[in-house]
Amino acid sequence: KLRTHHTRDIEPEEMADKSVTLAGWVHEVRDLGGICFVVLRDREGMAQVTLVKKKVDSDFFNKAKKLMRESVISVTGTVKPEEKAPNGYEVLPDDITVLNESCTPLPLDTTGKVEAEMDTCLDSRYVDLRKPRTSAIFKIRHEVLKAVRDNFTREGFIETTTPKVVATATEGGTSLFPITYFDREAFLNQSPQLFKQILMSGGLEKVFEIGPIFRAEEHDTRRHLNEATSIDMESSFSDHFDIMETLENTIAHAYSQVKENASQQLEYLGIDLEVPETPFKRLTYSEAIDIINQYGKEELEWGDDLSTLSEHTLGEHVYNETGAHHYFIIDWPTEIKPFYAMPYEDNPEISKTFDMMHTRLELSSGAQRIHYYDMLKNRIENQGLDPDSFDFYLDAFRYGMPPHAGWGLGCERLLMTMLGLENIREVVLFPRDRRRLSP
């Protein structure tokens, strides 16, 4: 057997004098002359393998001293409780097998003593991921996705998968990546929007999808990706207020599950996670504009989209007033929201829409949708789009489409704000941005 235990599975007192086999990477070798420590690292943590020169065979001691950092090894030995060692034990080895030797020098330092540039880390993700801090991010990402699925399931949603190769745009604002689909032009989907709505006509009632979205954003920012993971939901017989509750619950559940199941990883990242309180504060768009204008940093008019600066001004204002990072901006002008957003019956200038914000940036947007065929077709035309290319979507509205609402939440933005990270690329294994296409 190459491994009997992970480093974290060993109980120092209970397992004292027992024989175990650990497997992993050589994190560090510390040769102090008479004693040599080999620090073995596996996915769960570290273990100290201790060789005392006087007590072991001299060939064995010399071989251990010369182990290359990041080589893959399997160590069989006995457990000895030791307060000064990581996890409170050390292993006195009988045998160390080198399963695969690492080349030298390494593309980057895995001990965290030398900080590498983001590009170096991303170019060599296979080594970067060996840093406990980096792998912690992806274990937390797993916990977040698991919690999101749990919460949807608990609320009666079913998981769906819709195509990523499509014929039309869905989100007006950003541009599309064209691709060749046999002899036709096609695109990578910007959002499952049209499909999740069609599923409402199909009677699935409550659906969610976690999948890639592609946006040909020209700019290179710390919060935009060209391939992102979107957490999408759609719910029939619901209005925008109903689904705002689902959104709050999803966020709160993700935070609490991470806190509960990833305490070790939060510790690696130095984070004391606070679970946000629900319900989140709700501001109308008009109130938001007034608040932003009070600060005099810029002059916004009703109908303007919020700039990055205004999002920051507002986020800080809300945080200072309430101590909360998450809040909603509701009731946006119909004109600056996508064609599928439902206007208020008594005031069609404003729509049944919301953005869910974090102090630093937008995390999610959603709306009650237009479920009337004629109204939807008009809105598509008014936004300068060609209704013919939306036939496959519009048809679903002619044969019994229920009222419905939904939202999209950026998985990476949720994670970067949860973990207080500056750059969205840190929470993606292999990010796609303006410059980066491999690995």
Ligand code: ATP
């Ligand atoms: P969405 O997910 O809807 O795209 P977002 O937060 O990315 O949300 P955008 O609509 O792309 O929002 O832009 C929001 C604001 O951020 C816009 O008002 C825009 O001025 C600003 N913005 C977008 N890209 C950049 C950029 N590269 N540099 C500075 N500001 C930007």
Ligand code: AMO
């Ligand atoms: P929207 O375009 O606001 O709405 O996108 C929803 C959320 O997805 C995330 N997101 C991104 N994250 C990183 N990089 C990007 N380039 C990027 N683009 C979007 C953000 C954003 O808030 N169809 C609607 C949702 C709906 O109404 O159901 C939509 O796509 O966190």
